Amino acid sequence: MSTSFKALIVEKSEDKQFSRHIGERTIDELPEGEILIKVQYSSLNYKDALSATGNPGVSRIFPHTPGIDAAGTVVESQSDAFKKGDEVIVTSYDLGMNTAGGLGQYIRVPQQWVLKRPQGLTAKEAMGFGTAGLTAALMISALQSNGVTPEKGPVLVTGATGGVGSIAVSILSKLGFNVTAATGKASAEDFLKRLGASEVINRETLLDNSRPMFKEHWAGVVDVVAGDTLANAIKSCQYNGVVTASGLVGAVDFTTSIFPFILRGVRLIGIDSVECSMDVRTQAWQALASDYKVETLESLVTEITLDQAESSLLAMLKGQSHGRIVVNMENS
Known part of the structure:
Protein backbone atom coordinates (compact mmCIF):
# COMPACT_ATOMS: atom_id res chain seq x y z
CA MET A 1 0.00 0.00 0.00
CA SER A 2 1.36 3.41 -0.95
CA THR A 3 2.14 5.79 1.91
CA SER A 4 -0.56 8.42 2.41
CA PHE A 5 0.07 11.95 3.65
CA LYS A 6 -1.71 15.24 4.30
CA ALA A 7 -1.77 18.02 1.74
CA LEU A 8 -3.63 21.17 0.83
CA ILE A 9 -5.64 20.19 -2.22
CA VAL A 10 -7.10 22.71 -4.68
CA GLU A 11 -9.95 21.43 -6.83
CA LYS A 12 -11.72 22.88 -9.85
CA SER A 13 -15.44 22.29 -10.28
CA GLU A 14 -17.34 21.96 -13.54
CA ASP A 15 -18.46 25.59 -13.30
CA LYS A 16 -14.79 26.66 -13.02
CA GLN A 17 -14.99 27.50 -9.33
CA PHE A 18 -12.09 26.57 -7.06
CA SER A 19 -12.20 25.07 -3.58
CA ARG A 20 -9.53 24.08 -1.09
CA HIS A 21 -9.36 21.46 1.64
CA ILE A 22 -6.83 19.47 3.65
CA GLY A 23 -6.99 15.91 2.36
CA GLU A 24 -5.06 12.69 1.90
CA ARG A 25 -2.77 12.03 -1.04
CA THR A 26 -0.49 9.07 -1.70
CA ILE A 27 3.12 8.93 -2.79
CA ASP A 28 2.02 6.99 -5.88
CA GLU A 29 0.10 10.10 -6.99
CA LEU A 30 3.22 12.26 -7.02
CA PRO A 31 4.87 13.05 -10.35
CA GLU A 32 7.97 11.28 -11.55
CA GLY A 33 11.36 12.45 -10.32
CA GLU A 34 14.61 11.13 -8.96
CA ILE A 35 14.25 12.54 -5.45
CA LEU A 36 11.47 11.80 -2.92
CA ILE A 37 11.50 14.26 0.00
CA LYS A 38 9.66 14.28 3.31
CA VAL A 39 8.80 17.94 3.85
CA GLN A 40 9.55 19.41 7.28
CA TYR A 41 8.70 23.04 6.56
CA SER A 42 7.17 24.99 3.71
CA SER A 43 6.25 28.65 3.40
CA LEU A 44 3.55 30.81 1.86
CA ASN A 45 4.18 33.10 -1.08
CA TYR A 46 1.96 35.32 -3.20
CA LYS A 47 2.33 32.83 -6.05
CA ASP A 48 0.92 30.12 -3.74
CA ALA A 49 -2.11 32.31 -3.08
CA LEU A 50 -2.64 32.69 -6.83
CA SER A 51 -2.27 28.94 -7.36
CA ALA A 52 -4.70 28.18 -4.52
CA THR A 53 -7.37 30.36 -6.15
CA GLY A 54 -6.95 28.94 -9.64
CA ASN A 55 -5.00 31.67 -11.37
CA PRO A 56 -4.34 30.18 -14.84
CA GLY A 57 -1.05 32.01 -15.15
CA VAL A 58 0.29 29.92 -12.26
CA SER A 59 -1.54 26.56 -12.20
CA ARG A 60 -3.60 24.79 -14.85
CA ILE A 61 -3.69 21.18 -13.62
CA PHE A 62 -6.20 20.25 -10.91
CA PRO A 63 -6.54 18.76 -8.36
CA HIS A 64 -3.31 20.40 -7.28
CA THR A 65 -1.15 21.02 -4.22
CA PRO A 66 0.52 24.47 -4.10
CA GLY A 67 3.76 25.36 -2.33
CA ILE A 68 6.74 26.74 -4.24
CA ASP A 69 9.06 26.24 -1.25
CA ALA A 70 10.04 23.10 0.66
CA ALA A 71 12.74 22.06 3.11
CA GLY A 72 13.04 18.48 4.24
CA THR A 73 14.85 15.15 4.18
CA VAL A 74 15.55 12.85 1.26
CA VAL A 75 13.59 9.60 1.64
CA GLU A 76 14.46 7.96 -1.67
CA SER A 77 17.08 8.91 -4.25
CA GLN A 78 17.79 7.64 -7.75
CA SER A 79 20.65 10.13 -8.07
CA ASP A 80 24.30 9.78 -7.11
CA ALA A 81 24.21 13.44 -6.02
CA PHE A 82 21.84 12.77 -3.09
CA LYS A 83 21.34 10.00 -0.57
CA LYS A 84 18.68 9.04 1.92
CA GLY A 85 18.84 11.37 4.94
CA ASP A 86 20.26 14.40 3.14
CA GLU A 87 18.78 17.69 4.35
CA VAL A 88 17.68 19.60 1.28
CA ILE A 89 15.86 22.66 -0.07
CA VAL A 90 13.67 22.94 -3.17
CA THR A 91 12.37 26.30 -4.33
CA SER A 92 10.80 27.62 -7.54
CA TYR A 93 11.16 25.86 -10.91
CA ASP A 94 7.71 24.27 -11.39
CA LEU A 95 7.28 23.22 -7.75
CA GLY A 96 3.82 24.16 -6.50
CA MET A 97 2.73 25.45 -9.89
CA ASN A 98 1.80 22.38 -11.93
CA THR A 99 4.00 20.01 -9.92
CA ALA A 100 2.68 18.96 -6.48
CA GLY A 101 4.30 21.37 -4.03
CA GLY A 102 5.51 21.90 -0.51
CA LEU A 103 2.06 22.21 1.05
CA GLY A 104 2.05 18.43 0.99
CA GLN A 105 4.06 16.33 3.44
CA TYR A 106 5.93 14.64 0.57
CA ILE A 107 7.20 15.91 -2.78
CA ARG A 108 8.95 14.11 -5.63
CA VAL A 109 11.05 16.24 -7.96
CA PRO A 110 13.87 16.10 -10.52
CA GLN A 111 17.35 16.06 -9.02
CA GLN A 112 18.16 19.31 -10.86
CA TRP A 113 15.74 21.18 -8.58
CA VAL A 114 17.34 20.08 -5.31
CA LEU A 115 20.17 21.62 -3.31
CA LYS A 116 21.66 20.53 -0.02
CA ARG A 117 20.69 22.82 2.84
CA PRO A 118 23.82 24.80 3.77
CA GLN A 119 25.30 24.59 7.23
CA GLY A 120 24.13 27.48 9.34
CA LEU A 121 20.46 27.20 8.39
CA THR A 122 17.82 25.03 10.02
CA ALA A 123 14.91 23.80 7.91
CA LYS A 124 12.67 26.39 9.55
CA GLU A 125 15.17 29.19 8.92
CA ALA A 126 15.53 28.09 5.30
CA MET A 127 11.78 28.43 4.84
CA GLY A 128 11.81 31.70 6.77
CA PHE A 129 13.82 32.89 3.77
CA GLY A 130 12.32 30.65 1.08
CA ILE A 271 16.10 39.39 -11.20
CA ASP A 272 14.77 35.86 -11.80
CA SER A 273 14.69 33.35 -8.93
CA VAL A 274 12.62 30.71 -10.77
CA GLU A 275 14.92 29.41 -13.49
CA CYS A 276 18.28 30.85 -12.41
CA SER A 277 21.14 28.36 -12.51
CA MET A 278 21.87 26.07 -9.59
CA ASP A 279 25.33 27.64 -9.22
CA VAL A 280 23.76 31.08 -8.79
CA ARG A 281 21.12 29.91 -6.32
CA THR A 282 23.66 27.87 -4.35
CA GLN A 283 25.81 30.98 -3.90
CA ALA A 284 22.75 32.93 -2.78
CA TRP A 285 21.78 30.26 -0.24
CA GLN A 286 25.34 30.20 1.09
CA ALA A 287 25.10 33.98 1.58
CA LEU A 288 21.76 33.58 3.40
CA ALA A 289 23.43 31.08 5.73
CA SER A 290 26.35 33.44 6.45
CA ASP A 291 26.81 37.11 5.53
CA TYR A 292 23.12 37.69 4.76
CA LYS A 293 21.74 35.77 7.74
CA VAL A 294 19.88 38.27 9.90
CA GLU A 295 19.11 38.29 13.61
CA THR A 296 15.67 39.69 12.81
CA LEU A 297 14.61 36.58 10.86
CA GLU A 298 12.64 35.17 13.77
CA SER A 299 10.67 38.40 14.11
CA LEU A 300 9.82 38.21 10.39
CA VAL A 301 8.36 34.72 10.66
CA THR A 302 4.90 33.58 11.70
CA GLU A 303 4.68 29.80 12.07
CA ILE A 304 1.41 28.06 11.24
CA THR A 305 0.12 24.54 10.64
CA LEU A 306 -1.17 23.19 7.35
CA ASP A 307 -4.74 23.57 8.61
CA GLN A 308 -4.19 27.34 8.76
CA ALA A 309 -2.71 27.65 5.27
CA GLU A 310 -5.92 28.36 3.36
CA SER A 311 -6.99 31.31 5.51
CA SER A 312 -3.46 32.70 5.47
CA LEU A 313 -3.27 32.49 1.67
CA LEU A 314 -6.59 34.28 1.25
CA ALA A 315 -5.44 36.99 3.69
CA MET A 316 -2.26 37.38 1.64
CA LEU A 317 -4.31 38.06 -1.49
CA LYS A 318 -6.12 40.83 0.38
CA GLY A 319 -2.85 42.43 1.49
CA GLN A 320 -3.51 41.52 5.11
CA SER A 321 -0.19 39.83 5.88
CA HIS A 322 3.38 40.95 6.33
CA GLY A 323 6.74 39.31 6.71
CA ARG A 324 7.04 35.58 6.16
CA ILE A 325 4.62 32.73 6.96
CA VAL A 326 6.25 29.34 7.57
CA VAL A 327 4.20 26.13 7.58
CA ASN A 328 5.28 23.39 9.98
CA MET A 329 4.47 20.31 7.93
CA GLU A 330 5.56 17.78 10.57
CA ASN A 331 3.11 19.09 13.18
CA SER A 332 0.25 19.38 10.72
Missing part, protein backbone atom coordinates in the same frame (compact mmCIF):
# COMPACT_ATOMS: atom_id res chain seq x y z
CA THR A 131 11.90 31.96 -2.46
CA ALA A 132 11.44 35.46 -1.04
CA GLY A 133 14.82 35.31 0.68
CA LEU A 134 16.48 33.83 -2.38
CA THR A 135 15.07 36.66 -4.49
CA ALA A 136 16.15 39.32 -1.99
CA ALA A 137 19.64 37.81 -1.85
CA LEU A 138 19.94 37.86 -5.64
CA MET A 139 18.81 41.49 -5.76
CA ILE A 140 21.22 42.63 -3.06
CA SER A 141 24.08 40.69 -4.64
CA ALA A 142 23.33 42.46 -7.94
CA LEU A 143 23.47 45.86 -6.20
CA GLN A 144 26.79 45.02 -4.57
CA SER A 145 28.39 43.55 -7.71
CA ASN A 146 27.43 46.73 -9.57
CA GLY A 147 29.19 49.00 -7.10
CA VAL A 148 26.44 50.01 -4.69
CA THR A 149 27.97 50.41 -1.23
CA PRO A 150 26.68 51.99 1.99
CA GLU A 151 28.87 55.02 1.34
CA LYS A 152 27.11 55.76 -1.95
CA GLY A 153 23.85 56.76 -0.28
CA PRO A 154 20.38 55.46 0.62
CA VAL A 155 18.80 52.35 -0.85
CA LEU A 156 15.06 52.22 -1.50
CA VAL A 157 13.04 49.04 -0.88
CA THR A 158 9.50 49.02 -2.28
CA GLY A 159 6.77 46.63 -1.15
CA ALA A 160 8.71 46.60 2.07
CA THR A 161 6.25 44.65 4.24
CA GLY A 162 6.08 41.72 1.81
CA GLY A 163 8.32 38.68 1.86
CA VAL A 164 11.04 39.93 -0.48
CA GLY A 165 10.86 43.50 0.79
CA SER A 166 11.02 42.73 4.51
CA ILE A 167 13.97 40.37 4.06
CA ALA A 168 15.74 42.90 1.83
CA VAL A 169 15.30 45.62 4.49
CA SER A 170 16.79 43.30 7.12
CA ILE A 171 19.78 42.19 5.04
CA LEU A 172 20.63 45.66 3.74
CA SER A 173 20.47 47.05 7.26
CA LYS A 174 22.81 44.32 8.52
CA LEU A 175 25.25 45.19 5.74
CA GLY A 176 25.32 48.83 6.88
CA PHE A 177 23.09 50.45 4.27
CA ASN A 178 20.82 53.40 4.96
CA VAL A 179 17.49 51.81 4.02
CA THR A 180 14.31 53.65 3.08
CA ALA A 181 11.28 51.35 3.18
CA ALA A 182 8.20 52.21 1.11
CA THR A 183 4.82 50.80 2.17
CA GLY A 184 1.14 51.59 1.97
CA LYS A 185 0.58 50.31 5.50
CA ALA A 186 0.95 53.14 8.02
CA SER A 187 0.70 50.63 10.87
CA ALA A 188 3.86 48.87 9.65
CA GLU A 189 6.30 51.69 10.44
CA ASP A 190 7.41 50.24 13.79
CA PHE A 191 7.75 46.77 12.24
CA LEU A 192 9.98 48.06 9.44
CA LYS A 193 12.13 50.14 11.77
CA ARG A 194 12.67 47.08 13.95
CA LEU A 195 13.97 45.35 10.85
CA GLY A 196 16.48 48.16 10.38
CA ALA A 197 14.84 50.71 8.09
CA SER A 198 16.23 54.21 8.70
CA GLU A 199 13.17 55.82 7.14
CA VAL A 200 9.66 54.64 6.24
CA ILE A 201 7.76 56.46 3.51
CA ASN A 202 4.26 56.16 2.11
CA ARG A 203 4.26 54.40 -1.25
CA GLU A 204 1.98 57.13 -2.62
CA THR A 205 4.98 59.46 -2.73
CA LEU A 206 6.48 57.21 -5.40
CA LEU A 207 3.54 57.36 -7.79
CA ASP A 208 4.32 60.72 -9.41
CA ASN A 209 5.39 59.86 -12.95
CA SER A 210 4.84 63.33 -14.39
CA ARG A 211 8.44 64.38 -15.11
CA PRO A 212 11.24 62.79 -17.16
CA MET A 213 13.63 62.94 -14.17
CA PHE A 214 13.58 63.88 -10.50
CA LYS A 215 16.25 65.00 -8.07
CA GLU A 216 19.00 62.43 -7.54
CA HIS A 217 18.41 60.41 -4.39
CA TRP A 218 18.78 56.62 -4.42
CA ALA A 219 22.11 54.84 -4.81
CA GLY A 220 20.22 51.59 -5.29
CA VAL A 221 16.69 50.24 -5.44
CA VAL A 222 15.09 46.89 -4.61
CA ASP A 223 11.72 46.96 -6.39
CA VAL A 224 8.97 44.33 -6.35
CA VAL A 225 6.10 46.64 -7.33
CA ALA A 226 6.76 47.84 -10.92
CA GLY A 227 4.34 50.37 -12.46
CA ASP A 228 4.76 54.03 -11.58
CA THR A 229 6.68 53.07 -8.43
CA LEU A 230 9.48 51.57 -10.50
CA ALA A 231 9.40 54.43 -13.00
CA ASN A 232 9.70 57.00 -10.21
CA ALA A 233 12.53 55.08 -8.56
CA ILE A 234 14.50 55.01 -11.82
CA LYS A 235 13.97 58.75 -12.32
CA SER A 236 15.15 59.48 -8.75
CA CYS A 237 18.38 57.49 -8.88
CA GLN A 238 21.79 59.00 -8.42
CA TYR A 239 24.38 59.02 -11.18
CA ASN A 240 25.35 55.36 -11.81
CA GLY A 241 22.47 54.24 -9.61
CA VAL A 242 21.35 50.61 -9.81
CA VAL A 243 17.74 49.41 -9.80
CA THR A 244 16.89 45.73 -9.34
CA ALA A 245 13.38 44.57 -10.26
CA SER A 246 11.78 41.23 -9.44
CA GLY A 247 8.05 41.67 -9.07
CA LEU A 248 4.78 43.03 -10.36
CA VAL A 249 2.71 43.63 -7.24
CA GLY A 250 1.51 46.97 -8.58
CA ALA A 251 1.49 46.42 -12.34
CA VAL A 252 2.90 44.28 -15.13
CA ASP A 253 4.44 47.22 -16.97
CA PHE A 254 5.82 50.71 -16.45
CA THR A 255 6.54 53.84 -18.47
CA THR A 256 9.64 55.96 -18.01
CA SER A 257 11.86 58.27 -20.01
CA ILE A 258 15.25 57.42 -21.47
CA PHE A 259 16.94 60.31 -19.64
CA PRO A 260 17.94 58.52 -16.40
CA PHE A 261 19.72 55.88 -18.48
CA ILE A 262 21.58 58.15 -20.90
CA LEU A 263 22.16 61.19 -18.67
CA ARG A 264 22.83 59.49 -15.32
CA GLY A 265 23.94 56.01 -16.38
CA VAL A 266 21.24 54.36 -14.30
CA ARG A 267 21.15 50.56 -14.67
CA LEU A 268 17.99 48.46 -14.47
CA ILE A 269 18.61 44.79 -13.67
CA GLY A 270 15.91 42.14 -13.83
